[in-house]
Amino acid sequence: MEKTLRPILIGKAEDLPQKLGKTVTIGRKEIAVFKLENGKIHAIENRCPHKGGVLAEGIVSGEFVYCPLHDWKISVLDGRVQAPDVGCVQSYPVEVRDGQVFIFLN
Amino acid sequence: MKKQKLVLVGNGMAGVRAVEEVLKINREKFEITIFGQEPYPNYNRIQLSTVLQGGTSVRDITLNEWKWYEDNQIRLYPGESVTAIDTENQLVYTDKGRIVSYDKLILATGSNPFMLPLPGADKEGVTAFRNIKDCEKMIEYSKKHKKAAVIGGGLLGLEAARGLLNLGMEVDVIHIHHYLMERQLDQTAGKLLQTELEKQGMRFLLQKNTAEILGKKQVTGLRFKDGTKIQTDLVVMAVGIKPNISLAIEAGIPVDRGIIVNDYLETDVPNIYAVGECAEHRGIAYGLVAPLYQQGQVLAKRLCSIEDEGYKGSVLSTQLKVSGVDVFSAGKINEAEHTKAFKVYDDYRGVYKKVLIEDGKISGAVLFGDTKDGNRLLSLIKRRSAIEEYLETDVSNGNEQSVVAAMADGELICGCNGVTKGAIVDAIRTKGLTTVDQVKGCTNASRSCGGCKSLVADLLQCTLGDQYQADRKEALCGCTDLSRDEILQEIREKGLTHIREVMNVLDWRTDGCSKCKPALNYYLGMIYPLNYNDEKEARYVNERMHANIQKDGTYSVVPRMYGGVTTADDLRKIADVADKYKVGLIKVTGGQRIDLLGVRKEDLPKMWADLDMPSGSAYAKGLRTVKTCVGENFCRFGTQDSIGMGIRLEKKFEGLNTPHKVKMAVSACPRNCAESGIKDVGVVGVDGAWEMYVGGNGGTHLRSADLLFKFKTGDELEEMISAFLQYYRETAHYLERTSGWVERLGLDHIREVLSNPNTVKELMMRMEEALSVVQEPWKKAIQDKTLLKDLYESLKLPVETK
Numbered sequence A: 001m002e003k004t005l006r007p008i009l010i011g012k013a014e015d016l017p018q019k020l021g022k023t024v025t026i027g028r029k030e031i032a033v034f035k036l037e038n039g040k041i042h043a044i045e046n047r048c049p050h051k052g053g054v055l056a057e058g059i060v061s062g063e064f065v066y067c068p069l070h071d072w073k074i075s076v077l078d079g080r081v082q083a084p085d086v087g088c089v090q091s092y093p094v095e096v097r098d099g100q101v102f103i104f105l106n
Numbered sequence B: 001m002k003k004q005k006l007v008l009v010g011n012g013m014a015g016v017r018a019v020e021e022v023l024k025i026n027r028e029k030f031e032i033t034i035f036g037q038e039p040y041p042n043y044n045r046i047q048l049s050t051v052l053q054g055g056t057s058v059r060d061i062t063l064n065e066w067k068w069y070e071d072n073q074i075r076l077y078p079g080e081s082v083t084a085i086d087t088e089n090q091l092v093y094t095d096k097g098r099i100v101s102y103d104k105l106i107l108a109t110g111s112n113p114f115m116l117p118l119p120g121a122d123k124e125g126v127t128a129f130r131n132i133k134d135c136e137k138m139i140e141y142s143k144k145h146k147k148a149a150v151i152g153g154g155l156l157g158l159e160a161a162r163g164l165l166n167l168g169m170e171v172d173v174i175h176i177h178h179y180l181m182e183r184q185l186d187q188t189a190g191k192l193l194q195t196e197l198e199k200q201g202m203r204f205l206l207q208k209n210t211a212e213i214l215g216k217k218q219v220t221g222l223r224f225k226d227g228t229k230i231q232t233d234l235v236v237m238a239v240g241i242k243p244n245i246s247l248a249i250e251a252g253i254p255v256d257r258g259i260i261v262n263d264y265l266e267t268d269v270p271n272i273y274a275v276g277e278c279a280e281h282r283g284i285a286y287g288l289v290a291p292l293y294q295q296g297q298v299l300a301k302r303l304c305s306i307e308d309e310g311y312k313g314s315v316l317s318t319q320l321k322v323s324g325v326d327v328f329s330a331g332k333i334n335e336a337e338h339t340k341a342f343k344v345y346d347d348y349r350g351v352y353k354k355v356l357i358e359d360g361k362i363s364g365a366v367l368f369g370d371t372k373d374g375n376r377l378l379s380l381i382k383r384r385s386a387i388e389e390y391l392e393t394d395v396s397n398g399n400e401q402s403v404v405a406a407m408a409d410g411e412l413i414c415g416c417n418g419v420t421k422g423a424i425v426d427a428i429r430t431k432g433l434t435t436v437d438q439v440k441g442c443t444n445a446s447r448s449c450g451g452c453k454s455l456v457a458d459l460l461q462c463t464l465g466d467q468y469q470a471d472r473k474e475a476l477c478g479c480t481d482l483s484r485d486e487i488l489q490e491i492r493e494k495g496l497t498h499i500r501e502v503m504n505v506l507d508w509r510t511d512g513c514s515k516c517k518p519a520l521n522y523y524l525g526m527i528y529p530l531n532y533n534d535e536k537e538a539r540y541v542n543e544r545m546h547a548n549i550q551k552d553g554t555y556s557v558v559p560r561m562y563g564g565v566t567t568a569d570d571l572r573k574i575a576d577v578a579d580k581y582k583v584g585l586i587k588v589t590g591g592q593r594i595d596l597l598g599v600r601k602e603d604l605p606k607m608w609a610d611l612d613m614p615s616g617s618a619y620a621k622g623l624r625t626v627k628t629c630v631g632e633n634f635c636r637f638g639t640q641d642s643i644g645m646g647i648r649l650e651k652k653f654e655g656l657n658t659p660h661k662v663k664m665a666v667s668a669c670p671r672n673c674a675e676s677g678i679k680d681v682g683v684v685g686v687d688g689a690w691e692m693y694v695g696g697n698g699g700t701h702l703r704s705a706d707l708l709f710k711f712k713t714g715d716e717l718e719e720m721i722s723a724f725l726q727y728y729r730e731t732a733h734y735l736e737r738t739s740g741w742v743e744r745l746g747l748d749h750i751r752e753v754l755s756n757p758n759t760v761k762e763l764m765m766r767m768e769e770a771l772s773v774v775q776e777p778w779k780k781a782i783q784d785k786t787l788l789k790d791l792y793e794s795l796k797l798p799v800e801t802k
């Protein structure tokens, strides 16, 4: 099966709040978009693998977000849950072109 | 030289320690592979008891982080079991189809809990207590069920029972013997222990033999051989362990109870070793870490071809990890014909001590109520010292410090890891250590059961003198080695002004975490009330959004209702808003006000605007509610205007930031209908006076408040509450309720500080400063366009077009 990733424009980079998450719903898919302290933007699924916590509301530290419900630590780069918990959330490629932010979905 | 391949089966405490010892001796010799059935890095199994009792979380008991494996180039296969060994060709097979060859193979598969083969043992709600999964299962059960039964009144069973009590369950402990912990204690100590645990709320069924576990699919009860029954929703079996040797048996490695090893941990098959609970040495399979760690050292030397006299067996000591109960035992426990005993029984203080003597030499000891002497006795037993040596330096009645001071350098401080006083003092001196955590990092002392932490702290105090302050020892979190006090001092001295700056200047190891960021945000705000820019990004979601997040991502809205008093107009407004935004549920809270639940994030600001009432701060680390009773204007017993006082206090302190939430109550007579006895600050009106109680808590750890002062006038009362809260704000650790803080500082100390009129005046002034910048959070949010956009708006894009 061939998968093609399509860019979806979600707005301007400067409009995203820094060190916080933003909930972006595309169709029925809910995505948490983070602008980190270093300015980089990352996107992961907005559902914690533990009990479905909304990750966009978590505390962001470096490249990690702490789930607001029970404090699981999750990498916003690759969606990997950090030890001692285990699991993974979907991560989505992000690109910024001329200040416009695109998320790639398949 | 080409590296040899070392394969470890079992990513647990003994196996990984053996690998650590190997790395210490020679980092280059082996290419190491580890298989672990459990999907975690090596964690501290011992601390599962503490996790269950609520003292720490699963995430805090990791012993070797993933990074440790990476840094040491160890290939780890978590969640993967070795299923067979080909001893001829030196290969292991796994359940994921992997085949790996070895030059040296260590079996460290631990034990399996022994499950009594009772009818019904396969029902839902029957569990062991061995690993993280069991622990999580019990915690999960405690949320939905009330009754638990623990089968087995030994060490593990009692620790499980204490945990289940803490989780709010009713607990019956069933034990077959006629007193508890009969393998570690004599009857006197066993009975003392029972009395103490009964006081804590445990129930015991002794000399009971379980016949059947009752229930359909799910456990509902137990039936005993004598025909009696009890009801229960959860059964924890803690009747013992058996070495996990199935892998060895199939591979044809000789076993008895455990895998048989010689003094060098070698099995009968070349290049295969066994260590830990699965191994049997001279007829003994040990079930505590101290001997397993000694085995690990010997094994490492063997693997690295270093001469050693080998492992000769261990003298065991045990300590029960239940708060409020101190028991210790080591060596022989019960008197025999040829033994003599030195005994002290202090009924008044509840202290019992027995030292057994054989041929003038110390051969065992049992301590109850005061275990400071434990490790000292253990070393004496190991050395088979003469009883005189103990009696001459019996310092147990002196203070803690003189106990460690009087110890010889060779005496053990950490029983689990075999660390002596000399080794610790040496490390403190040569490596400049100043905290318990650092000592743990350098010497392993207190890394396992944690029982010797206070001795390590005493040693630091002894060695460093005034340089060391007892409450300086705990690091704020894993991101730094500095303690709260050290950080506050640095912030003040260096004039650090924001979180990033603190982390940079004080060499944080990370970009912060969910522990240190909110804490730093609070400390900075407390230190610079007028200038600090509160960092909303460092706030926990509830405090950032000014609403409590719910499990489904919606929020709740709780408007203020000062003193629990409302008006028809306000109720109408609440009702209208509830209709307009279709809230999921309207509920009266336990704090005398109304909660609107199930609100969508986007609706929060609009609802607040429509309500036009102040926030009840039901989410805040700050003042929550001030509960009141009806008081003198209505009640036939009332002696004071409790409603008036309650409203006055709530208006005064609303919006204040505190280390943890603060709850208050005002009752107008000692009948205490507002429950002042379990509040952070509880006020009780009596004829012509107000009593001020502090440090109460009605939550996880119930604590009744202590009477601090009594005042004639409401003004004096308000002033003292102001000074008290400010002192709490300045000296408490972030997330420490007043209950814990009062216990830590001591009521007498707090009373003394607040008895100095000048101190009180200064505290009050600083409180006024802090209150002067308080803003109503909901109004502030509604008026701030950026805040509205950043926090409350979500982006919605239409369905993707093809």
Ligand code: SRM
Pocket (backbone or CB within 6 Å): B548, B549, B550, B551, B556, B558, B587, B588, B589, B590, B591, B592, B593, B595, B617, B618, B619, B624, B625, B661, B663, B678, B679, B696, B697, B698, B699, B700, B701, B737
């Ligand atoms: C709404 C309310 C229950 C109710 O429906 O009545 C409530 C709800 C929550 N409480 Fe509570 N507590 C509520 C009264 C209490 C009380 C009773 C009281 O205040 O008189 C207590 C015991 C008294 C005490 O605190 O000393 C109480 C002890 C706790 C604790 C344990 C605190 C402790 O020190 O042990 C927590 C957990 C925490 O804060 O860490 C907690 C935490 C919570 C949280 C915020 C859980 C969370 O962190 O998300 C709950 C939010 C539920 C939600 O989905 O919105 N709640 N909670 C009550 C709100 C009162 C209010 O009007 O503000």
Ligand SMILES: Cc1cc2nc3c(=O)[nH]c(=O)nc-3n(C[C@H](O)[C@H](O)[C@H](O)COP(=O)(O)OP(=O)(O)OC[C@H]3O[C@@H](n4cnc5c(N)ncnc54)[C@H](O)[C@@H]3O)c2cc1C
Pocket (backbone or CB within 6 Å): B009, B010, B011, B012, B013, B014, B015, B016, B035, B036, B037, B038, B045, B046, B047, B048, B049, B080, B081, B082, B083, B108, B109, B110, B111, B129, B130, B131, B156, B159, B244, B247, B275, B276, B277, B278, B286, B287, B288, B289, B290, B292, B319, B321, B416, B449
């Ligand atoms: C709740 C509790 C409290 C305790 N308190 C204390 C205490 O206060 N003091 C004390 O000294 N001791 C205490 N103990 C005992 C102590 O934890 C054990 O003695 C110690 O963990 C044993 O270490 P081990 O490496 O032999 O076994 P484990 O730590 O059990 O490690 C064995 C590991 O091997 C894995 N494994 C098994 N078979 C395979 C396979 N085929 N392939 C791959 N992996 C496999 C297992 O999943 C396990 O993770 C306590 C134990 C418990 C459960």
Ligand code: SF4
Pocket (backbone or CB within 6 Å): none
């Ligand atoms: S409201 Fe309080 S008591 Fe009820 S479940 Fe939530 S935290 Fe527990």
Ligand code: FES
Pocket (backbone or CB within 6 Å): A048, A049, A050, A051, A052, A053, A067, A068, A069, A070, A071, A072
């Ligand atoms: S839902 Fe995310 S940690 Fe529990």
